[in-house]
Amino acid sequence: MASLSVEFLRLLREDPAFREEVRRQVLTDELLALPGQMAVLAQQVAALVEAQRRTEERVDGLAQQMAVLTQRVDGLAQQVTALAQQVAALAEAQRQTQQEVGRLARMEGERPGLLRPVVPRASGLQLGGPDGHAL
Numbered sequence: 001m002a003s004l005s006v007e008f009l010r011l012l013r014e015d016p017a018f019r020e021e022v023r024r025q026v027l028t029d030e031l032l033a034l035p036g037q038m039a040v041l042a043q044q045v046a047a048l049v050e051a052q053r054r055t056e057e058r059v060d061g062l063a064q065q066m067a068v069l070t071q072r073v074d075g076l077a078q079q080v081t082a083l084a085q086q087v088a089a090l091a092e093a094q095r096q097t098q099q100e101v102g103r104l105a106r107m108e109g110e111r112p113g114l115l116r117p118v119v120p121r122a123s124g125l126q127l128g129g130p131d132g133h134a135l
Helices: 002-014 016-026 029-110 118-123
Strands: none
Touching: 002 016
16 A cells, blocks of 8 residues: 555656546536636736726826815905905095085085086096006
């Protein structure tokens, strides 16, 4: 019996065809298919790794674009705030002008001809906004 097992082990070591036949007899079809399946799996994993690398590059690019857009939106928000303040100042100036025109109209109604000497002088004036620039 010992010589049979010694011979069997020698054949396994030295005879590749014998070793392959023993493998087919001992292992199930599923186990025999594992090396091929592992090769396919390794290829799929490599493809996924490459796809992940590309995705990370795209995400990095998008993050950079998002940072630029955030800065631009912040700048626009500051401009809108400044414009809103200017509009409020203009609205206040308009309100004051309307009050003054109303006051002058009442004065003219009470004393006709009162404003005639002022009108020619006022026509040569340049009107300006709160910052001194022409409207």
